[in-house]
Amino acid sequence: MNETRRPPAPHPAERARTIAARGGRAALLPSDGTENRITPVLHHVHPHGDATIVLPDEHPLVESARAAEVTAMLELADQAPVQLREPVRGLLWITGWLRTLALDEAREAGLQVADVRPDPRLLDIGHGASVLRLTPASLVVADAEGTTSLRPELFAQAEPDPFAAFEDHWLRHLELSHRDVVGQLAQHLPDRLKGGHVRPLGLDRFGLRLRVEMADEDHDVRIAFSQSVSTAQELAGELRRLMGCPFLAQRR
Known part of the structure; x- marks a missing residue:
């Protein structure tokens, strides 16, 4: 199975x-x-x-x-x-x-x-x-x-996520100034979610989360990093990788 x-x-x-x-x-x-x-x-x-x-x-x-x-x-x-x-x-x-x-x-x-x-x-x-x-x-x-x-x-x-302090600023910047990046990420969504309004939702040491607003309901999607990251340099490397072939899974 x-x-x-x-x-x-x-x-x-x-x-x-x-x-x-x-x-x-x-x-x-x-x-x-x-x-x-x-x-x-x-x-x-x-x-x-x-x-x-x-x-x-x-x-x-x-x-x-x-x-x-x-x-x-x-x-x-x-x-x-x-x-x-x-x-x-x-x-x-x-x-x-x-x-x-x-x-x-x-x-x-x-x-x-x-x-x-x-x-x-x-x-x-x-x-x-x-x-x-x-x-x-x-x-x-x-x-x-x-x-x-x-x-x-x-x-x-436990400890808070290492990116919690600047997550808000980064996601707002992505939403307002880098819609092209969001568009690239949207190419990797499941077919049934394509065409929805894709928004940056969250960032943590394991990956990015996107919110796909469809006509009937919303869906949250996690795009995973290849490894857990803890520094800005490691994060930048994973973001460059995600512009290639991200691994994702629908969360709801």
Whole structure:
């Protein structure tokens, strides 16, 4: 029985770490029986999966999580850097216990976040803004590669993709200034996907991802590198190779 070989892709924990590192749009969902989605003033996921969340002092959750830990889920949406009709390309859900930090803890937490992600909104801590800490019990990552549940220790052992920091800039540049390159890549799509609107969707150490927008639905396609890459020089070499005969597989 012949099966289509799936091209190599980042481990689910690595994909989760990458979504967390990119930040993305966040929504906090307390498990209090309501369906309210709370948009934090600021959020940051630390390497071990715990999250620092900033809310206005007057938000009801601040007081309820001060009296006792509450269970909650933080949802992070990984949005494509180019305009797509379905812009979310991945989701990360972190479920755990939420508590409001005392002022001294809150300021220390703010300094920890500022060390890796400076943000002027951190200056509001203690001046109209409170800090909550989400301690993870489980994580789930969902994208075109699949949906996987992760233990916090697996998340902590992984690293974000080495190209996560400049992926957005590179893909926007490809979309706006190098449509010819996208067109070359499109020549290698399966016949039934040819004719669709091909867009650059993602880049990681294992390959490129394209979004093919068809009239009826969208399809994500992974074009694999010949080997895992970690430097700009290695990436450039693989991109030149892909302009020849890429190995690809449809992902959905």
